[in-house]
Amino acid sequence: FFCFILFVALSLMGFILSRPLAAIIATAWPAYRSFKALSSPELDDDVQWLTYWIVYGVLSVFEMIFDTVIWWMPFYWEARIVFLLWLQLPFTQGALILYKDRIRPFLVSKSGEIDRATHNLADRQNLGLINR
Numbered sequence: 001f002f003c004f005i006l007f008v009a010l011s012l013m014g015f016i017l018s019r020p021l022a023a024i025i026a027t028a029w030p031a032y033r034s035f036k037a038l039s040s041p042e043l044d045d046d047v048q049w050l051t052y053w054i055v056y057g058v059l060s061v062f063e064m065i066f067d068t069v070i071w072w073m074p075f076y077w078e079a080r081i082v083f084l085l086w087l088q089l090p091f092t093q094g095a096l097i098l099y100k101d102r103i104r105p106f107l108v109s110k111s112g113e114i115d116r117a118t119h120n121l122a123d124r125q126n127l128g129l130i131n132r
Contacts (some may be wrong), residue, residue: 004083016075025084026056033088052095058103066119 030052037045062131063070086094107114 003086006082006085018081022080022084025081025088028055030088031097048093048096051099052087055095055103085120110115 030049033045034049034053037049066074082095086092087098
């Protein structure tokens with residue numbers, strides 16, 4: 001119910017306000033919370049925010065690939081705000097859920113391929129095959 005109310009309120013703000021607000025919610029607040037987590041002796045908050053950044057990175061790649069389609073989706077930025085809050089809020093544990101259920105199993109199954117690809121790219125860089 002909370003998410004629905006938030007979604008309706010944000011949709012009234014429109015695209016002009018929703019996109020910058022989404023950027024702030026996606027990066028500024030998590031960056032500050034990550035800073036606070038690194039300053040605290042507890043490890044739970046470190047795990048929460050590191051997991052968030054992994055999920056956010058996957059989301060960013062997804063958005064980059066499907067940018068043309070996303071641009072035309074009505075209320076995308078408002079839905080993105082609700083999704084980002086779901087990822088971040090400690091009582092929803094959204095980032096941890098998504099990481100454990102989807103992202104981690106995928107990365108574990110593909111880690112050898114990813115490691116080889118990044119190693120090959122680094123080798124090419126060291127050989128001067130990629131221009132700076």
